[in-house]
Amino acid sequence: MAVIGAFAYEEDFLAAAENLKASGFDNISLLSPLPLEEAQEVLGLGKSPVRRFSLAGAILGGICGFAMAAGTALVFILPTGGRTIITLPPFLVITYEMTILFGVLFTLLGFHFVSGLPAWRDKPYLPSANIDHFVVVVEGAAGEQVARAEAIIRDAGADEIRHVEEDQ
Amino acid sequence: MSISVLDALRPAKKPALLTLVLVIGLFVGAWVHGKYLSDRSPVQPIDFSHTIHTTDNEIPCQHCHIYADTTPVAGVPSVSKCIGCHKSLPDVREGPEILKLAAYWENREPIPWIKVHDVPDFVHFTHKRHIKAGLECQECHGSVETMDRVTRVVTIRMSWCVDCHTEKEVENGRDCWTCHK
Amino acid sequence: MSKISRRDLLQYIGAGGVGAVGGVLYGESVQRNVELLIPQVVPPDDYSPGVASWYNTVCNQCSAGCGISVRIREGKAKKIEGNPVHPVSQGRTCARGQAGLNALYNPDRIRTPLQNAGQRGSGSFEEISWGDALATVGSRLGRLKIENNASRVRLLTGRVRGRLDELFAQFMGLLGSDHYQQYDFTYPSALMAANKTSYGTDVLPYYDIKNATFVLSFGADYLGTWISPVHHSLAYGHLRHGQEGRRGKTVQIEPRMSLTGASADEWIPARPGTEGLLALGIAHALVSDGRYQGSDRDEWSTALAAFSPARVSAETEVSDDKISQLAREFGASAASLAIAGGAAAAGTNAVASVVAVNALNHIAGNLGKPGGVIFNSEQAFSSAAASRPAGHQGVLDLTEAMEAGDVEVLLVHDANPVYALPENVRFQQALQNVPLIVALSSFPDETTEMADLILPTNTYLESWGDDVPDPGVGFPVASISQPVVAPLYDTLSAGDIVLSLARQIGGELPIRMRWGTMEEFIRDRWREEYNKRESAGEAQEFEAFWQASLEAGVWGQPGADSGGNSVPSTSSTIASIANPVSMFAGGESDYPLVLHPYLTATFLDGRGANLPWLQELPDPMTSVVYGSWAELNPATAAEMGIKDGDVLEISSPTGTVRVPALTFPAIRPDVVAMPIGQGHKGYGRYAGDRGANPIHVVANQIDTQSGELAWAATRVKIKRTGEKLQIIKTDGVTRTLGRQILAPKNDHG
Amino acid sequence: MSTFVEKLRSYRKPGYYDEFDYHWTMTIDLDRCTGCEACVVACQAENNLPIVGEERFAQSREIKWIRIERYWEGEYPNVKMGFIPMLCQQCDDAPCETACPVYATYHNQDGLNTQIYNRCIGTRTCAVYCPYEVRYFNWFTYTWDEPLEQQLNPDVSVREKGVMEKCTFCIQRIRIAKDNAKDDDERRVRDGEVVPACVQSCPTEAMVFGNSKDPGSKVSKMMKNPRGYKVLEELNTSPSIVYLTKAHS
């Protein structure tokens, strides 16, 4: 069972979120039509692990790039222009490009990994959350938690409250 | 209200599967063509049997393919060469295929053999070098001596040539100009 | 996994099936075409597939008689190289020689006998069989012979030497006509006539450029077109850097810089038509300097008195300093050599000019010594020695006879007088009076187009023949030409046609001309020669000799040059000194410019124009391809407001051509030069209808002594037509702009 | 590991080339060259160069692996002409080679600047980079008027549209010479045994071809001539063709 509350104003929404957090609701989602730093703070989201993916990707890309260029040169020894077989300046360009390519691709991977998207399972959602409402979703609430959460949300000044069955 | 990508994808499942099956089919078809349907052993104008000549009668390859060790081209035997034996040896003068040969000879026409092994026009290949390097005919052509109709056992591709050159450490064997012209 | 319904299953199977069929179709579409392996029915003895063999024969692209080797693979000619053992070409070839393959495989070749199927000259022909063709000609000739009218039969050929010439002569002789005439625009008739005057014998001596140290050439483009360009080029290379420690010098005197002029150390643009005068001026300087010490010194002084450097300088526009410098160098050089040719030997004073140059050689003592003028005392085969004159005189006579209706049958072989004669000779018009014209030719050309009957001949690469190079190389040499490939089409060699005709005519002809084929004839004659020399050896010995000669392509006796240094009598030289100034057709006021037609290294006299390689070969001096042009000095062009590509109307007193202008830095301002070779009307697709033929506007001027055509003695006027034509050339900017291209940087400054 | 490093080091120039027996080199004596263009036709015949036709010639689409460049000096009447045969210089440090993205051109162990036609995708970068402008592009698939195709050299590919081509020093002749040498007790190719078509035809013997690694070869001796220089030497492309400048008597 998930409890959904929609707010018209940012501060109400944040208050509700803080209260819920304080009351021990850990599994809450804070939906907003635009990024809100405060909401992220409420959830205690600091530095994102995405950066690790970026770094790993960049390093891997650099290594792969150079290895690809050098390896290709060594498979068939075909000297060109009187250059050495492992020619550093051009290979560094390749390395550079591959660093960026892998960095970008790994960042994308990291995004999906960290954000949990694509959302394969049904997720509680209100379309107004993407227009001009701020929505708090308390997920995995059971029994009395439902009422308690609802109370906190209503107290904070929600426009609309809904209950949604979650499929597991 | 809820969102699920899976839900959205569900109607696409069948078209996607159908496409997948189609693509797999394509690959299978192409493979089957390459393996069984491509003309690896074309029907020749005369049903010549290498088995009879080479295995049964123990004629060495270069008895007929006389140019193999001296020129780039192995050469198919001339009609006169064929008829030479088939006229002089009494027990091989008859037979439907031999009569065909005789007809070619009488008309002074060459036999339009169909090429089984063909290297592209941009490749320089010489039999002489390979035979002088000690290669057996069978290494590339397969056991022709056991074939009633010649079948191509290798697909002549660059990697096939290069791998052998690499393995045998041929001098300049990986220089493009060794083979490409 | 949910259950798959029957319908779904069918759909999946369908998709898979469609895919599989698609895959198979794909495989089929990328499969290589079936190729065939065609064996020989009976392989030739020397057949090895994939391996080239070389056959030696003789080049026929000009009259030099170079030996060539043709590379044959699987029965097809692939490449022409010089025959390394042949003393004329020594393994080298020129551009024209290389392009012989284009002649062999020319798409425009005549492939079967043809009969005129419309009005004469309309170019419509129908195929007939060899039997009919030969019967038609044979019966006509036979009738004329019986009627004792054989002198109404004329044979006109291009320059033919060796056995084919002998066969032609024999045929005409047996037929009863003495009208066998050769015609070749490039034939050095003035040189022959002058040598007759100077030396009493009309031979081409061997000009030993190789060992000379100072070559003074009066108009002779010996590296490009004159007599034996490949041999001269070899000699030139040797002259430059073949001798240790010395580099020969060359000087070229001509109004428009030729290929040879470009390579010369000095290029002197003397006034056109005064080259002989300049030679006499130099001779005067030599004699008056006391460099000539012969017994007849005084006589020379007297004969040359009129040619003082001052006077010569005024007439030739060459400074007297230059004249005395040339005289000094000419006299002082270890081995000097003066030669004359080209336009200098094609004025109305042609013979006098060449005689003057001969005099110069005489005074400098260049006769009969290495690096000078060497006379070949002995030709390889006596009977073939007398090279038949191929000048204009004969063809002018022929034209007259045709106009007078004295010619009933004209046989033309390998000559194209319709193209290579001035228009006011009216050769083409005269042809209309001939009832039967038979052309023996490999290609359609302007003359062949006029024929009633065309008997297609083999090219020289498909024919038997032999040749004695003229001039020789200092010792007896003869070459065999053999068919290097089987005839491509239903054609016969000229010799075989003549032999067949002889059989057709019957009577004594087939008895006297008993050979079945040209090959037999040549072998027979070579056996005779062999027997003469080797005092009748065994039959096998000749066979060995023949095989060896055939393989080598040439037979010669390098040791047998004992007579080489004998100098013919030169007593008449002094007497024949005349005032050599050319007279020009057209007055200077009406026709301000001198027309300088020149043979090109690519087309020679136009015979190379149907070979695509030569059409695509940039002109050596201007880099122009595909078309002709008129060269003007930039100053002249600027004065007249002419820019490159402006179409000019060039009018001589006898005709007009239209051709685009091209400024050329190395030409006299009072000269307009035009290359010969283009302007064909019926010479196949490559010669096309491009450019203009300057020979056509040349006035019918005659050399006063020999009666030969003076093709360099015409004045013209030019007019801008206002049209423009793109001159196709490969050059961009022809100045080095100070870049390090022709010399190392430090040398360039 | 150390052998691996050694090996990597061996791929460095000039050591890489020093291992090999041949460095094909040509000298061209401009004092002998008369600009007769026999070499141009010889090359055309040997290497199956197309007959491009008038229209395409007019568009500067001609293909001549060797061409004669002509340069005038001075003005009339003191005007001089300099001919220089221009063909692929087979540079050791060839700018064209690094240009190719697919290795269709590279430097082989004989010091030759290769061109593998069937690998070429036709970016034409090599032609832009070449300072000697001796690379020619097949703008079309050229055909030969029947039966001119019979003279095509079977040892040389006929190039299709979209492919770059250039002088190969007649690699097919080098190949045959090496083949013969190998048959003959695996000896090395002798001096003079292999000559490109242009050298063979040259009527003034202005061109000399050979192996410059053989100190006894004719070409090695010619290279020592004090008149020797390389065209556009300041570009440091290290051409394999040494020209001998014109001398004065």
Added chain:
Amino acid sequence: MFDHGQPSYAEVNKDVLATMLETGPKYWILLGTTMGVAGICFFMPWFYQLIVGVGAAGMNRNAVWGTYLSNFIFWIGLSHSGTLLSAVLHITNSPWRKAIYRSAEAMTLFSLMTAALFVMVHVGRVWFVHWSFPIPNQMGLWPNFRSPLMFDVMAITTYLTASSIFIYMGSVPDFAAVRDASTGLRRRLYTIFSFGWRGTAREWHTLGWAYTFFAVFVVPLAVSVHSIVSWDFALSIVPGLHHTIFAPYFVCGAIYSGTAGIVTVMYCLRKFLHFEKYIGQVHLDSLGKLLIALSLIWSYINILELFSSWYGGTSFELEALKFRLIGFYAPLYWEMILFCAFVPLLMLSKKIRWSWNKMLVISILINIGMLTERFIIVATSQPRKFLPDAFGFYFPSWIEISITIGSFAIFATLFLIFIKWVPSISIYEVKETLKPLRRDA
């Protein structure tokens, strides 16, 4: 920032989505026209060229590179507007970026695609173009990574990938908005496109970080891309091309033409999609100032190039310079100088900078100038190389001119398709620039 007053959040959604969801006949006519022009002017001549060979174009042995390559550089240059500018402004946190960056990035993507198409048109054997990619193959031979063209291949594929990801990831929340506003198949599609985006704080947080990293990667990438394109020329030794200044010259020129391109696109968005509310004077003014700065840098580098050619004093450089300044193509050269160095100075006047119509004209002139610049680089350097004998001339054929025209139609087609598939203004980022939804606000 908003010339017509602040819209509400809901209005933003409505206005932006309306451009996607409501399609009038005008749109279809326009799309049909551009597709038709693309087909007739681009693909038909190309097809013809594939059959006969590249000889259909006007290039010859003196200039083996022609209009195709100059167009390639032009389109690559144009691509430098969007992603680079967007990324730089994202990192520097410039709020005025937010309304324009989506279409700017789209421009990047589509001009890159057009540029890539020109590579295909340019090469002689496009059917083997995959050989220039490091793809495992039976020959065992990979491409030559020493070639500047391989740098190109690597850089452009990376740039195309990174740009696509960049624009896509920036659009994910907007795809969710489209999803919410639509039904049926479109809804399903956009559910997939948006990965089921809900806008949770965690999603925003991750996206924010990822997006910043994309931006950080893209900036050096974009700079490298045009540097590398310039090295196609500069790594040759051709006089007029072999300049060390080429990389910054090309990068600067690229951003210059790209920025001018944004002005043009902005004008069209405003005019045809009625985004007057969101794209206002502040954008025009900022871009105008940027253009002035870029034009000055561009002019400076140009002078420097001329100076170094002249100062070098070699025959090669002087000849190339002479041909450029007073040769056949000199009118084009001076046209370029006029359009790219002098015309932009008009923008120093605020009046002009604040006028949409005048800015449109200037931006188009700048791009004409830049197109010319690329053409001049290609067409005047090659025919004047080292050997005077090989000097030649290049003039584009009708095929090339037609394909050039067609490429603009291709770009327009792609853009027209884009505006129906992706919100051409970033909804959520515009919201960020609005007054926050607070009770006290």
